[in-house]
Structure formats: C-alpha cells, structure tokens
Amino acid sequence: MKAVVLRDPSARVRVEEVELAPPGRDEVLVEMAAAGVCHTDLHLVRGDWPHPLPVILGHEGSGRILEVGAAVEGLAVGDHVVLSWVAPCGVCRYCLAGREARCSTWGSTIAASGTLADGTSRMSIGGEQAFHYLGVSSFAERAVLPASGVIKVRSDAPLEDIALVGCAVATGVGAVLNTAAVEPGSTVAVIGCGGVGLSIIQGAVLAGASRIIAVDVVGTKLDVARTLGATDAVLAGRGDAAKLLLDLLADGVDYAFDAIGHVSTTEAAIDMLGIGGAAVVVGLPATGSSAKFDPLALAEAERRILGCNYGSIRPHRDIPHLVDLVMEGRLRLDSLVSSRRSLEDAADALDVLATGSSLRTLLIP
Ligand SMILES: NC(=O)c1ccc[n+]([C@@H]2O[C@H](COP(=O)([O-])OP(=O)(O)OC[C@H]3O[C@@H](n4cnc5c(N)ncnc54)[C@H](O)[C@@H]3O)[C@@H](O)[C@H]2O)c1
Ligand SMILES: [Zn+2]
Ligand SMILES: [Zn+2]
Numbered sequence: 001m002k003a004v005v006l007r008d009p010s011a012r013v014r015v016e017e018v019e020l021a022p023p024g025r026d027e028v029l030v031e032m033a034a035a036g037v038c039h040t041d042l043h044l045v046r047g048d049w050p051h052p053l054p055v056i057l058g059h060e061g062s063g064r065i066l067e068v069g070a071a072v073e074g075l076a077v078g079d080h081v082v083l084s085w086v087a088p089c090g091v092c093r094y095c096l097a098g099r100e101a102r103c104s105t106w107g108s109t110i111a112a113s114g115t116l117a118d119g120t121s122r123m124s125i126g127g128e129q130a131f132h133y134l135g136v137s138s139f140a141e142r143a144v145l146p147a148s149g150v151i152k153v154r155s156d157a158p159l160e161d162i163a164l165v166g167c168a169v170a171t172g173v174g175a176v177l178n179t180a181a182v183e184p185g186s187t188v189a190v191i192g193c194g195g196v197g198l199s200i201i202q203g204a205v206l207a208g209a210s211r212i213i214a215v216d217v218v219g220t221k222l223d224v225a226r227t228l229g230a231t232d233a234v235l236a237g238r239g240d241a242a243k244l245l246l247d248l249l250a251d252g253v254d255y256a257f258d259a260i261g262h263v264s265t266t267e268a269a270i271d272m273l274g275i276g277g278a279a280v281v282v283g284l285p286a287t288g289s290s291a292k293f294d295p296l297a298l299a300e301a302e303r304r305i306l307g308c309n310y311g312s313i314r315p316h317r318d319i320p321h322l323v324d325l326v327m328e329g330r331l332r333l334d335s336l337v338s339s340r341r342s343l344e345d346a347a348d349a350l351d352v353l354a355t356g357s358s359l360r361t362l363l364i365p
Contacts, residue, residue: 002365003140004346005125007054009047012347018056018130020142021122022067028075028150029067030083034160034340035138036060037349037361038167039194039261040284044133045350048286052114055131056123057346058363059085060167061138062159065150072147080155082166082323084315085134087117087149101174101310110135110146117146138163139346141365151319157326160340160362161333164195165322167310168336168360172199173322174311175257175282176207184208186254189272190230191241193221194353195336195360196282197259198228202331205229209255213248215241218356224335239264242271251275258283266291270298270305278304336360 003018023029035058044051061083068075075081088095089105105117114131115121122144123130123137137143153162172195176182188204190197193216204212205228213232214225222233234244245268246252252274258266261283269279270293285291293305313319325331338359341349349361 001141002343003056003123003137004058004343005054005130006045006057009045013045013057013350014347015343016125018140019124020144023069023122023144024116024118025069025071026147027069027116027122027144028065028072028147030063030081030143030145030150031066032061032063032138032141032143032365034062034163034362034364036163036166036168036195037346037353037363039196039353040167042350042353043284043286050287051133052131054125055114055133056137056140057133058138058140059134059136060163061136061143062163062166064159066142069147075147075150075152079152080157080159081150082153082162082319083136083138083143083145084149084151084319085136085167086310086315087135087146088315090148098314099312100314101312106135139343139363149315151315153320153323154327157323160364161337162323162326163362164333164336164360165319165326168195169199169322169331169333170313170319171282171308171311172196172259173203173206173331174313174318175200175280175308176203178312179306179308180255180278180280182207182209182255185210187211187249187274189213189215189245189253189256189269190259191215191257191265191269192259192283193225194259197257198224198336198359200257200259200282201225201228201230206325206330211249213245213253215245224359228332228335241265241268245272252277254278255280261285263289263291267293270303273301273303275301276303278306280306280308282308337362340364
C-alpha cells in the first residue's frame with residue numbers, strides 16, 4: 001500500500017510503498033476514508049519528541065473495516081469506524097478508574113514503542129521494520145490497529161469528515177466536558193484556534209459557558225472561532241495573551257485552555273486565571289520543556305493546573321456520542337477543514353499547518 005513515511009526529522013515526509021501484514025487475533029484491518037493532519041504529527045516531523053523510525057504518520061482517521069482478527073467481537077467487515085489513538089486495555093487500574101485516555105498498558109507498549117500491543121509491527125518497507133504512530137498510522141491506504149482502538153459509529157455520518165472526531169474533536173470537546181468539567185455560566189479562554197482550540201470552543205458552547213474568549217495570532221482563525229460560538233476574540237502577539245485577556249476581563253477567567261503548547265502560552269493560561277480558576281494544558285511542548293508559575297498565587301487564589309491527554313475520553317463511550325452531536329448539528333466539522341488533498345500532498349499540508357495559516361487538511365487516500 002501507499003503510506004506517508006517519516007524517516008528522519010530533518011527530511012521531508014514522502015509517500016512510499018509499505019507492506020502491511022494481516023491483522024492478528026485482536027486486531028482489525030481498516031480501509032482509510034480520510035486522515036486529518038494534526039499538529040501532533042508536526043511535532044514528530046520536527047523532532048520535538050523521540051520516536052522509532054521509520055514511522056508511518058497519522059493518528060486521526062476514519063474508514064471501513066476490511067477484515068477482523070479471530071478473537072475480535074463487536075466489529076464486522078463493512079462497519080464504519082473512527083480510529084482512537086488510545087487503544088484502552090480495559091483492565092489496568094487507570095482503565096478501571098475510567099481514565100482510559102491514559103491506559104497504562106497502551107502507554108507502556110503502543111505509545112512507547114511504536115509497535116502494536118505485542119511489541120511487533122505489522123508494517124515493513126522492503127523487508128525493514130516500519131513503526132506505527134500511536135497504534136494508528138492513518139496517513140495510508142489501509143491500517144492494522146488494535147481492535148479496542150477501532151470505534152464503530154453510525155453509518156449515516158459523513159465518513160470522511162468524522163475522521164476529525166478521532167483527535168481534534170475528541171480532545172477539544174473532551175477537555176471541556178471531561179478534563180475540566182466546565183460548569184454552565186463559566187468564563188472560558190482558549191489560546192490557539194486550530195483544530196483542537198476550535199473544538200474546545202464548541203465544547204464550551206455545549207457546556208453553557210457565558211463568555212468564550214478566543215485568542216490567536218492569526219485573524220482568520222478568530223473569524224472562524226466567532227462563527228463557532230466565541231463571544232470575544234483577542235488578536236495576540238507572541239507573549240502578550242495574558243495581559244490582553246486581563247484588559248478585557250480584569251478578574252480573569254474560570255478556565256483557560258492552552259491549545260498550543262508553547263511554554264509561553266502555558267504560562268499565559270495560568271496567568272489569566274481568576275480565583276478558583278483552572279488552566280488546562282492541552283497543547284503539547286517539546287520533550288524536556290518547563291514552565292514557570294507562582295505557587296504562592298496559585299495556593300492563595302486556589303487556582304489549578306490540569307493536564308489533558310486526549311480529552312480524558314473513554315473512546316467507546318465518547319466517540320459515538322460526539323458523532324451523534326455532529327449529526328444533530330450541535331458540533332460542526334466543516335469549519336475545521338481547510339482542504340482535502342491526496343497522500344502525496346502530506347508534506348505540503350504539514351508545511352502549511354506550521355505557518356498557522358491553515359486549519360485541518362483531510363488526506364484522502
Ligand atoms: N493533549 C492532547 O491529547 C492533544 C491532542 C491533540 C493535539 N494536541 C496538541 O494541541 C496543540 C494544537 O494542535 P492543533 O492541531 O489544533 O494545532 P494547529 O496548528 O491547528 O493550531 C495552533 C493554533 O495556535 C495559533 N498560535 C500559534 N502560536 C500562538 C501564540 N503564541 N498565541 C496565540 N495563538 C498562537 C496558530 O495560529 C494556530 O491557529 C498541539 O500542540 C498538538 O500537539 C494535544
Ligand atoms: Zn492529534
Ligand atoms: Zn488500560
């Protein structure tokens with residue numbers, strides 16, 4: 001099959017011919033309908049995080065099941081599916097506590113090693129082992145995935161568009177409803193209005209937030225944010241987001257979401273909190289980063305800092321529900337997509353995402 005391969009962070013990604021082995025007992029073969037290009041793929045391409053190479057990129061996607069392994073239950077050939085980049089084991093103490101988005105089995109195998117759960121890969125290039133990305137590798141014509149990361153969804157939903165539910169929407173809406181559990185009437189700031197930030201804004205609307213203040217360095221992103229429910233828009237320079245926010249709302253906000261992951265935006269999210277406010281770190285920095293905050297102010301004002309992995313979702317519960325919300329018109333996906341391109345255009349799509357000028361590109365194999 002054709003797939004987008006990253007061989008070296010200093011080289012551009014390109015489409016190569018990749019051999020794909022059949023699914024194992026607990027695995028599923030999926031024909032990809034679409035894959036979204038997320039900033040998390042860009043982090044890998046930039047070398048922000050170490051990863052075994054060569055790796056087939058992509059962790060957001062949707063498709064149809066072509067084949068199921070012998071032990072797979074509840075999934076059948078032809079099912080429409082959204083891919084979850086956490087494949088919960090269901091039995092570790094975090095899964096049992098409902099923290100499936102931080103399944104420790106997934107964390108120590110699939111996420112850590114770039115393989116599937118048994119420590120081996122289903123992909124190779126000319127006989128050389130190639131690695132999975134978060135057990136998904138959606139920038140390809142087909143993918144073999146752990147069955148627990150393949151989420152069956154209703155077949156009347158637009159199959160290409162709902163690829164976005166697999167990362168941007170699950171992460172953004174989940175950050176609001178699960179991680180932060182934003183209460184109706186809350187004031188919310190969202191720093192960064194890419195695919196994730198715009199999904200946070202839509203989540204804040206669902207939660208009944210009274211003010212939703214969108215912050216970005218690109219004006220067109222703020223225009224989209226307003227159409228999705230932001231009540232205010234702040235065009236920031238790099239580094240002055242907290243000051244501009246406090247000019248607008250002197251008491252600070254109840255919730256500030258960092259949907260970028262620069263040290264400066266994480267610090268800004270903390271600095272713009274009101275009393276009892278929570279900063280939610282959704283954007284991801286490079287390995288080894290550290291941010292500063294004032295612990296005295298944090299304690300005295302009872303502020304909180306919350307980490308968010310994958311919107312703290314429970315994939316089998318939340319992904320079908322998010323697709324229902326799309327079908328009810330309560331979540332919009334069209335506004336998050338700036339173009340649809342072929343796998344061959346993946347390198348260009350990553351370049352454009354890096355400039356901040358585009359939203360999600362959907363790669364259609
Ligand atoms: N925690 C998770 O589970 C999770 C899941 C998905 C993505 N992410 C991370 O979330 C972040 C956002 O992902 P995305 O795909 O939405 O990215 P994106 O590139 O689509 O959006 C980033 C936005 O931030 C804006 N921006 C950049 N610098 C800024 C600054 N200094 N101040 C204000 N705005 C600024 C850009 O203009 C752009 O609109 C990335 O770090 C990604 O890795 C985390
Ligand atoms: Zn993502
Ligand atoms: Zn688990």
